[in-house]
Amino acid sequence: MSRLPAHDRxxxxxxxxxxxxxxxxxxxxxxxxxxxxxxxxxxxVCLPARECAGxxxxxxxxxxxxxxxxxxxxxxxxxxxxxxxTADVAARAGAAxxxxxxxxxxxxxxxxxxxxxxxxxxxxxxxxxxFLDADTEQFRPHxxxxxxxPLVCExxxxxxxxxxxxxxxxDGLLEADGGGRVNHLTARPALAVFYPQLxxxxxxxxxxxxxxxxxxxxxxxxxxYGVEIAMLIDAWREVGLPGIAEVDLGEHRNRHxxxxxxxxxxxxxxxxxAERLEREGRLAGPxxxxxxxxxxxxxxxxxxxxxxxxSSPPLERPPFIRxxxxxxxxxxxxxxxxxxxxxxxxxxxxx
Numbered sequence: 001m002s003r004l005p006a007h008d009r010x011x012x013x014x015x016x017x018x019x020x021x022x023x024x025x026x027x028x029x030x031x032x033x034x035x036x037x038x039x040x041x042x043x044x045v046c047l048p049a050r051e052c053a054g055x056x057x058x059x060x061x062x063x064x065x066x067x068x069x070x071x072x073x074x075x076x077x078x079x080x081x082x083x084x085x086t087a088d089v090a091a092r093a094g095a096a097x098x099x100x101x102x103x104x105x106x107x108x109x110x111x112x113x114x115x116x117x118x119x120x121x122x123x124x125x126x127x128x129x130x131f132l133d134a135d136t137e138q139f140r141p142h143x144x145x146x147x148x149x150p151l152v153c154e155x156x157x158x159x160x161x162x163x164x165x166x167x168x169x170x171d172g173l174l175e176a177d178g179g180g181r182v183n184h185l186t187a188r189p190a191l192a193v194f195y196p197q198l199x200x201x202x203x204x205x206x207x208x209x210x211x212x213x214x215x216x217x218x219x220x221x222x223x224x225y226g227v228e229i230a231m232l233i234d235a236w237r238e239v240g241l242p243g244i245a246e247v248d249l250g251e252h253r254n255r256h257x258x259x260x261x262x263x264x265x266x267x268x269x270x271x272x273x274a275e276r277l278e279r280e281g282r283l284a285g286p287x288x289x290x291x292x293x294x295x296x297x298x299x300x301x302x303x304x305x306x307x308x309x310x311s312s313p314p315l316e317r318p319p320f321i322r323x324x325x326x327x328x329x330x331x332x333x334x335x336x337x338x339x340x341x342x343x344x345x346x347x348x349x350x351x
Contacts, residue, residue, distance in 0.1 A: 018200040020150065020157065020245040024142040027149025027247075033070035035152040042073040044126030044213075045144060048100075048116045049134035050080040053089045059132070059139045060093035066141055071148070077134065078103070078120045080110070086134070098123060104325060111315055114227025118317045121216060122325045128152070130210040136252065143249055147210035150245035158215045158243040159235040161201060162208030164252035181259075186266040187229050190273045194282070198236055201246060204229050205269070208249065215239065217321040225265045226272030230316070233276055275316075 036043065045063055049056055056077065066072045077090040077097045087097045100110045103119035110116055117131060128151055130144060143162070150157040183205045192199040205228045218238060222230035236244060277283035320326070 019161075019198075019241055020154065021248070022146075022150055022154070022245060023248045024146030024149070024250065027142075027145050027153065029066060029069050029071050029141060029145050032145050032148050032152060036148075037070060039152065041128055041152060042126040043071065043128045043130065043148065044074040044076065044124040045072055045130045045132060046076045046078060046117070046120045046124055047090075047095075047132050047134040048078050048080070048113050048120070049082060049086050049090070051082045051084045051086060052134040053082065053084040053086045055137055055139070056086055056095075056134045057089045057093045059134065059136060060090050060095045062139050062141055063144065064094045066144060071145060073126055074124065076120065076124060078116045080116065096123075104323070107317070107323075112224030112227075114221045114225075114230070115223040115317060117227060118221035118223075118320060121213075121320045122329070124213070127213055128210060129213050129216055131207060133207040140250075143208060143252075146247040146249050147208055150247065151210055151212065154245060156242055157245045158212045158239045159232075159245070160210045161203065161232065161244070161246045162206045162249045162252075163202035163246050164206070164208075164249040182262050182265050182269060186269050190270060191229075194273060194277060195233060195236070197241060198232060201232060201244075203246075204232050208252075211235065217326070218319050220319055221317045222268075222272050223315045223317060225268040229269055230272045230276070233273070 035041075047056065047059065060075060060077070063072055063075045067075065075095045077087065077095045078100050079087045079090070079097060080100050087099070091097045098120075100116040100119060103110075103116075104122050107119070110119065121129070128148065130147055132143060136143065147160050147162055150160050183203055187204045188199070188201075191201065191204060198204070207228065209228065209231065215235060215238060219231060219234045221227055232244075274283055317323070
């Protein structure tokens with residue numbers, strides 16, 4: 001039987017049926033900077049990156065301008081040992097760069113994008129945290145200001161997802177909304193069937209997300225490609241639809257994966273949803289097979305090249321608040337003399 005969060009269960013007739021929706025034009029940089037200053041809030045922007053040298057410099061440059069405008073306090077790249085110079089490009093552009101393997105080493109090898117995002121919380125200092133894709137082409141400042149807008153300007157919002165049009169070029173033709181195939185064919189149908197309260201979220205797999213830090217610290221993190229849909233479902237269970245908003249960011253261009261690469265992504269997304277259904281008692285027992293953080297099949301289940309259907313969930317990290325890291329950070333601040341609300345300089349990790 002489906003178990004709704006208490007805030008969505010008390011009076012179903014009065015529950016809003018869709019997440020709040022806004023347009024990025026409502027949130028110019030000047031409005032965001034003013035609201036942040038008025039509320040004494042700080043902002044960290046994190047870009048998990050893998051082989052993104054061709055785009056990350058332009059993105060960090062645009063974020064640097066927003067930092068000078070009072071919109072951003074901290075720009076951090078968490079690099080997955082890129083061989084194309086991503087870390088150097090980002091550092092020259094003005095970002096603090098960490099290698100993902102340098103973060104929270106006691107937790108073992110990094111198991112994918114979601115794991116890198118979770119570990120990033122150990123070095124991010126902002127009250128508000130925004131994750132952006134590092135492979136975005138033609139990055140525009142409103143990709144950030146749009147996400148921050150509802151958090152600082154709309155009462156009660158704690159979690160914001162971006163949505164956009166993703167053009168897809170094929171056979172010399174440009175299909176205006178042809179990208180995001182796993183989003184359209186896997187994630188949204190899964191939500192419509194199993195989590196209809198979230199069926200109207202347009203891009204559950206969007207990498208553009210902003211949230212209050214205290215909320216992120218209470219959420220488990222799926223370690224790989226399932227992180228975005230897991231975060232959406234878990235945030236809904238924490239704050240309900242009144243605490244979630246989505247923002248129209250216009251057109252978004254980034255590199256597209258070949259069709260063969262989408263199968264492991266789709267498998268991981270479905271496995272992540274299935275794991276939550278099992279927790280809720282709506283799915284009886286885990287199916288055979290195992291999926292690593294980025295959709296590969298492990299432990300002898302399914303097909304090793306991702307062409308089969310394996311359905312066990314990827315590993316998850318516990319809520320950051322239970323990782324032991326917050327206590328370690330507090331102890332470090334006491335040793336260094338930093339105040340509870342102060343910022344500790346983020347060092348550049350090894351490259």
